[in-house]
Amino acid sequence: MLLPIIITFLLAFVMLLFKPQKMARFFKFISVIPLLLFLYLLSYLPAVHYGVKSVFFKNDWIPSLGISLDFKIDGLSMLFSLMITGIGTLIYLYAAEYLKKDENIHRFYCYLTLFMGAMLGVVLSDNLITLFVFWELTSISSYFLIGYNTNEEDSRKSALWALSLTGLGGFLMLASFSLIGMVSGTYSINELLTQPGILVNNEYYYIIISLLFAGAFTKSAQFPFHFWLPGAMKAPTPVSAYLHSATMVKAGIYLLARFSPILSGDEVWNYNLMIVGGITMLIGALLSIFHKDMKGLLAYTTISALGIIVFLLGIGTETAYYAACTFILVHALYKATLFLVTGIVDHETHTRDLSVLRGLGKVMPPVAIAAFIAALSSAGIPLTFGFLSKELFYGVTTGTIWTRESVFILTGIMLLTNVFLTSAGFLAGIRPFFGKLPQEFKKIHKPNVFLWLPPVVLSFLTLFFGVLPAIVDQTVINAATSAVFGKSTDMYLVLWHGFNMVLLLSIITIVLGTVLYFTIKPSNKNEGRLKGLDDFSPQTIITNIAVGIRLFAFKYTRFFHNGYLRIYILIIILFFTGIVGYKLFADVPLRVNTEGLSEFRIYEFIVFVITMIAIYIITNTTSRLTSIAALGVVGYSICLIFVFYGAPDLAMTQFAIDTLTVVLFVLVLFKLPPFLKFSNGKIQFRDGIISVSFGVLISLITLQALVSPADKSVSKFYADNAYVMAKGKNVVNVILVDYRGFDTMIETIVLSIAAIGVYSILKYKTQDGEKSE
Known part of the structure; x- marks a missing residue:
């Protein structure tokens, strides 16, 4: 497994040698890289599901420190790896057409391939330090992708926000990993799975999970760190479709899922995930319906979806884990589709404004069909993959073993969230394609096949898995659930559960979401209502804290330096x-x-x-x-x-x-x-x-x-060995030249650099018109 990841990184840098003007037609063939990785990983699926449950790849790195390049393929890593490479194949194909006139497309593919290799490293690593290394590589490569449009200030600022927050979270996560290694005596995730109680019963447990939460919450845009994700929408659409629906933002989800069987033995773990996830999913869904920009709307629904998964992981039952693993795939399919559709709309009409977009289904029917199916899946309409997922949500909240009041609260929060998400999905996937086509859009033609084919394939999978769920359920989702739950599970997806409370809640969700869709009209007025909350937003608060820290640092530096x-x-x-x-x-x-x-x-x-x-x-x-x-x-x-x-x-x-x-x-x-x-x-x-x-x-x-x-x-020792080992009679000289030879050499280099600096200052002459001081 190490060799494919190394080759992926090497190929990323090879792409910098491509000349976009002469090799534009060949960028479509780069999609063979993620495709081959997808097929390679797929070959291990029978072993993971039917055989040994996990496949190990041992590679020593720094054995004296317990650091290794070990990789493991189990149900959870298989689920994420297939999403990373499978959806990545379609994104690569889409980007070749979407950015074909971009003079820096070779850089884009370099960054994208680096990111894909890093994400594979994150989900496949079986060593905590190796996982951290790949984790930071995802932050760095995503920084370049988000800030790809370097001539735009907003892109640069959004990339810095994303890097700052995820980088800070990564630093705190490293502290958590260090504590885990100190307490357990190992950095191997597989060994930790065999002794979960050693961490839960340790005095450092609460510090460990707090630091781990910081890393996961910043990466997966959980409240109050969620604001970096809408800002990251300044990136090109292929980046949004790949990073912010299927891969990067789910790295934090993967981290929480991977450590659930290790750290979930205490109520503090569960309650924190439930509270943070519940707040995130409700706020993200509510804010989404006020946006008229398609990308902004999808960004907030992504935040809400990530909150749902964290919320389910917090509930911590077998059914909740099963629902979370199912929704990870469901969301990746329909959200990537909607992002790709948004890119096509923007590419052809040069706008993403939902208040002016109408009737585009008449000029781009394949795109409209893909968007329509994705919107239905988002709403949980029967015969879509999203319907099965939404049924599981309500099955989890109504089937909890807690008090009646808690059941009502959890179900109510889930119902409100799904109503808002249903309306938002209709706004992004249906509204732009129905109605009368405006005059300025009548000259629009059907986009290139490489643009509309990827969202069509994803929407087809949404329908296919919705009608035949056993294909994906028994091969991937069940195995992933077993990995998160810590023991084998035999749950399965079914199309029909009969007339029950879960079905009634699903119907209520669809009805209320549809009513809200026809009630809410995207406009500047609705979007402006959010501006009044800016002074109290987490972004403003964190910005003010950052300004205060910068001012303190300035005064501190002026005083001491x-x-x-x-x-x-x-x-x-x-x-x-x-x-x-x-x-x-x-x-x-x-x-x-x-x-x-x-x-x-x-x-x-x-x-x-x-x-x-x-x-x-x-x-x-x-x-x-x-x-x-x-x-x-x-x-x-x-x-x-x-x-x-x-x-x-x-x-x-x-x-x-x-x-x-x-x-x-x-x-x-x-x-x-x-x-x-x-x-x-x-x-x-x-x-x-x-x-x-x-x-x-x-x-x-x-x-x-x-x-x-x-x-x-x-x-x-020095007196006895100075002559014997170093052939010198002057002990002091032997120590300086032999025993501490590197220190002496570095000191000499430092003095040489200082001498050059002094000489430069003495030889410096002021330019004309420049003040001499």
Whole structure:
């Protein structure tokens, strides 16, 4: 399984070599990539359903850290993989015609193929860290797809919103995965499935599920993070049809479904999913009917549909899981159809405004038929796949084992949501194609076959699975439900359950949805009613928080990063003095023993006096050359101290460094202007206090070290092995060159870069008309 995914990524970059002007006709054949992947995955369907239930592919990556490129095909991953590749094949075919005049179509296919490979990695990974890597790849590739129209500011802004929210969610999800690995001792999802109680009964359980919810909710546009999805509709229609109906937005759904058998043993898990999913599905459905833009309307119905799936996963019964798995496929089929239809309408009429679109069925009958079937499936009309799904919804809410009041509440929320979705589906799939054709649309002709064929195929599958549900039920949905439920299930779809409460609720949904469809007229007035809520919307609140964070960051940066090196050094010394001083006095009793110190000899005293005089000159002189010379005196005084205490090798090293430093300082600094008077008496007094405090702290640490037990095992190792292993008699040099050779090399590189920077500043000349500072 690793090889097909790697090949997919490689082919994505190969597409950048295509020349759109010369190879436009060949882009239709790129759809063979997802088609071959679809057939390859389909070959494992008998093994998954009838055989071993799951197929493993083992690939070591970083075994010492428990990270592997292991993949697993079971019922759940099979369901998502077939959607990703099957619908992807039709999207590839559609996009070749839809974007045939786009000069960057080769980039589009590169991004789309990268995204497809990443999504396959997400749903097939059996390792948490590998799953996270692919998860982030979906965020990055979707960023490029959403912001594909780079010349439009709205597209760029929408892409940034999507990347920011999903990226933040991904970061929190990684924290959850890290905790899971710490608690369970494994990153393997399959191993976690064999020991679910280890997480549910752990003290970190609530932190784990909170962080996991953050990743899933941001990716699947759950309230209050739902607003990025309508903004993402700025992307080309093939992107909306693929990412925002069948794949990317369902990655969070996949995550919740995959971890349901592992983490769903506590009511907090169930109640959170039910509450968030219930709010999302109701708000998304309600807001959808106020939009007159076809894409905007479909975006909010997508949010609502995702909320329904989360809501069902929260209920957590076998029937609820079965309904969720069924609806995942149902929604992908009819929503992808409606998005593709919307793209055709926009492509031919150059508008998506439902208040002006009428009678298009007369000029594009195949498109109208596909849209009509998708709208019926969305409404849950009998003999469509959507009807079976809606029957399951009501079967779940009316069949719960909770109190009568909770049954009424859950069923009522589901009923209202489905009524709004029914009306919205009719608005997008029926309204543009019926009625009198406006004069300006009479010249429109039937679109190219590669545009109308994909939605027709999807709508046909909607009817086919609605009439013969056993074909998909017994092969895919049942196996997916078993994977989510954690045990085998033998549920199945049937066309007729008889006259019961579920059927009555379905009829009420269709009737009320139809009445609402004829009542609500898409208009600027209806859309304007939502503007009054902008000040209280999650997007506005999160935007205000982001602005506040940016302002804080600006002030923080201006305070700590003001461009003055002396302030940076001051802050570092203050921080070091405070932290180390607190640690020194708080944790360990200070012990100073001066009895073992040698007497202060006269030549040491002379060196000390010379050092103090040099330091005084450095801090008070106004000559840069004088300060450099005095600084050299301090360095040479330290060399003498090394000699006094039997360290001639250190003295020679210090001597060489100080000599080189003085020479370099003279060469670099003598051309600079004279000292500027930056400080006054108060600042000098402050700096003096900080300097003395730092010096006293270092002295105390030194005295403490003299009476503390020393572990000489490291120094003994270097002394014993310096010559034997590195053939050097100078231990210090051996450590710098051999044992810490990479550190020394990197330090040398840093110094070289700094030297180049200093040289560039010195050689810089202002341009004409530019102020010299």
